[in-house]
Amino acid sequence: MFLRFPCVHRLVSDCMLTPAHNKRRVLLVKLSKSCTVRCNSDEGQTNPPHPGSEQASRQSLLSRRRRHLSPLERISSLLPQEVLSPEVEQLREQTRQEQDGDARRDFTQEKSEAGTVSKLEDLETHVASDAAEVPNTHEEDILPGESFLNFGELVIAEYRKKIRVEFRKMFQLEAGSRLQSSWGIILHDDIAGQPAGCFLKTSRGVSISIRRASLEDYVLYMKRGPAIAYPKDAANMLMMMDVAEGDCVLESGSGSGAMSLFLSRAVGSKGSVLSLEVRKDHHRRAILNYERWRKSWSLHRGQQWPDNVEFHNADLCTASPLLSGRAFNAIALDMIRPHLALPTVLPHLYPGAVCAVYLANITQVIDLLEGLRCRTLPVLCERIVEMPARDWLVAPALQKDGQFHTKQAPTPDEDETDRETEENTYDGGSPPFGSVPYIARPHPEQMSHTAFLVKLRKYRH
Incomplete structure (x- = not known):
């Protein structure tokens, strides 16, 4: 019998190393006869766990990955713990750890895959539900003539952290699109129908302000070819002319x-x-932006913007046929060498009217004045100016804990007790008017130089 079961013979030999194991030799021989039948029947009689439970998933994974046991492992699993030798106990413990580790990895992988599928299926619903909850707008809060944001409009999204702009973007509302940023996602469908100037929350819970793009916003963030006439310069040119x-x-x-829109x-x-432009690519870009x-x-x-700009791809120096029979109340020149075009355009300018010239470099200003001197044109240079715009940061002074600083009035005649009582009157709410100090300093991001503006006025001899 032991010749046919060499593993049993080795197990019996191990057990005989101690006197306490000699009494169980007969039990080992009897168990060896029926170990194969009993082990096979036990594999098929495992009670099924409750479906849907975590234990059921774990046991199902164990059953799928269960390997065939050797005769030594089968016999040792039937014997009591005190009968086994240290070598057999070590072997059984090692096998159990391997099986538990495989089952644990498979169970974790199955849960992660199920969670990933669920997240992929519910992504759109999650983003839409996590969008900002805008308070209900009562009918009495709507002003007469107020309109809500519609698809096709140009919108500005802006996020400010304290007093600094961290994110600003201009985009066009389109059905089914989304606003993407480092602070989360907002669906365009959630923006449409909201009042201008509202705050909406992204998928990450960050509040972003949504408003309509003004003409100033548009010329600053629209697609451009060459440099634009900045709003501060365009406004001064309109005042000059x-x-x-x-x-x-x-x-x-x-x-x-940009200047075409302001005009x-x-x-x-x-x-x-x-409006004349010598380059074809700039000419096309100006028409598209307009x-x-x-x-x-x-x-x-709800009404059309005036279609009052006539764009031409032509050189002003040779555009006499286009100007024939026309007279102008004002002229705006944004050219590299405007002194070459002045003899062509000045005859079509009303006497006393202004020609405003936009020049980037002071050397261009010198060339313009030298051209006026050599040609003796009937114009007077009234002004050469640079329009700087200096932004400032003005904000209440805050402590590190976020509370407002309060002004401390000098009280040299009061005792220390009265002073402490006065300092402790601030309860953490909004301090009274005039009691909070302010910090004011130039903004670190300045626009610096943009252009020189030259004001030329035509006179009659």
């Missing part, structure tokens, strides 16, 4: 279309703007 509704204005150097709004539906703004503005206002 004294542009009013119904005027006819000539512009040379359409660029990206279009200034002259209104009764006026007109003739039409895009008109479309967004009409969706907001």
